[in-house]
Amino acid sequence: MITTKGLTKVYTSRGREVSALRGVDLHVREGEVYGVVGTSGAGKSTLIRCVNMLERPSAGTVTVDGVELTALRGSEHRAGRELRAARSRIGMVFQHFNLLSSRTVQENVELPLELTGLDRTARRRKAAELLDLVGLGDKARNYPSQLSGGQKQRVGIARALAGDPKVLLSDEATSALDPETTRSILKLLRDLNQQLGLTVLLITHEMDVIKSVCDSAALMRDGQIAEAGTLTDLLATDGSELARELFPLSEFGTGRPGGTVLEITFQGDASSQPFVSQLARTYQIDINILGAAVETIAGRLVGRMRVELPGSHQDNVVPIGFLREQGLQVDIISANGVLA
Template sequence: MITTSGLTKVYESRGRQVTALDGVDLHVREGEVFGVIGQSGAGKSSLIRCVNLLERPTAGTVTVDDTDLTALAGRGRRAGKDLRRARSRIGMVFQHFNLLSSRTVQDNVELPLEILGVSGADRSRRALELLDLVGLADKAKAYPAQLSGGQKQRVGIARALAGNPKVLLSDEATSALDPETTRSILQLLRDLNQQLGLTVLLITHEMDVVKTICDSAALMKKGRIVESGTVAGLLATPGSELAHELFPVNGQASGPDRTVIDVTFHGEAATQPVVSQLARTYNIDISILGAAMDTVGGKQIGRMRIELPGRYEENVVPIGFLREQGLQVDVVDDEAQRPGRSQQPHVPAQGLVKETVK
């Protein structure tokens, strides 16, 4: 549904050039919720604003629903008309709501339809339908100043849906909200994704957002996507930075001749007592150095860092036992562990892209 190829954006700032996007290739499948995560300055906002041509890319292409938007971004009345028509199929939800304070809630939702030339009666009917969909049917005549932050964002979502878009872009839509309101807005986005078949591309700096609603995710650093794939695929990939960030675990070996491993639990294995089985089967003492567990996509997933007695070569069989139980096992990198790490063949998860940024 969304594809960017070699997407580059360079800004002029005080006589120098700043590269916000550096050859970004992004692929978002129809009907999925795709999250782009990264720290401030990573290029997330520039990416999402280039997807709907609010920012004109310096180079590269943006294709949405089989339409090359960058090809419509030329000069002339015809090009502008075609681009506006293509944009009408892309909804946008902003971090700070961007509602017009002088207009009622209903009038704010009607605004895109007014711009598109829809008649007053049809605008009114569509706006009331959307307000009912987002749970604000009783607030149609209220003004933005009378609403809470969560209610304002629901109005913003209703407005974004006015033109029956196939794609919904969310630019840090929950970062200005409290945790409880954030959960309700994320649930609304997931419900709309499922009810309307919307493809949702959202950017965030919060890992909980990815864990809560995303089917796929990408990690951005310094204007580039360094890792992307389905959330399940990332969690099953050794060395995944996103998997580590989603389920962070820490802890170092308590002494020499110890093996530290990270074990990822997902699927049926997440409910099985495999660590205690390992201890009983091989009569070894296991230290738990750290653990993190949560529900992703309705399934329990977690990571645990454990310490085994002895060097890696002495723990090949116990580690093999864990893998036979359907667990992902990564040997934690340090000088003592590196030889063992190289003995772990791995086939990347389908759709995963990983790159090292220097």
């Protein structure tokens, strides 16, 4: 649904060139919620603004729903009309709501419909349907100043849906909200994704957002994609930086000198298997559990455990092989007191 290839954006500031994006390749499948995470300055906002052509890339291509937007130029000619039509199928939700204070909630939602020339009766009917969809049917006559932050963001989402988009872009839509409100907005985005078949691309600096709502994710650093994939695949990938950020065990110990410390990741059916007791009985070894946690990530039960086995790595080759044969991901954290 969304594909970028070699996407590059260079700004000129005080005679110097600054590269915000450096050859970004991204693929978002139809119907998924895809998160892009990274620290400030990583290029996330520039990326999402290039996807809907609020910023024109310096190089590379952007294709949304089969239309290569970068091939269309904004002008009075046919290509300009095609670009506007393509952008109308992309909804955008902003961090700071961008609501007009002089308009009621309903009038804010109607605004994009006014710009398309839709008649007043049809506008009102459509806006009322959208406000019901986001749970604000009773706030239609209120003004933005009378709403909470979460309610304002719901109005912003309703407005973004006014053009019946196939794609919804979210630019740090929850970063200004408290945790409880953030959870409710994320649930709304997931519900809209499922009810309307929306493809959602969101950017965030919060790993909890990725964990709670996304199917796939990409880690951005210095204008590039450092790592990307479905959350399930990432969690099953040895050495995945995103997986470690999604499910950190850094607070747990690294064991005692002379032992081998393993980090075991299990998903789905494997989470119900008593593999620790099986390992202890089969090989008659004492296992020291240093820490464990279980969470739901992308709607799937995922667990991670850090254990210490007595002896060196070489002494534990067979037990480690046994764990991997059970479908578990096993990472060696340290052996003989030396970090791997």
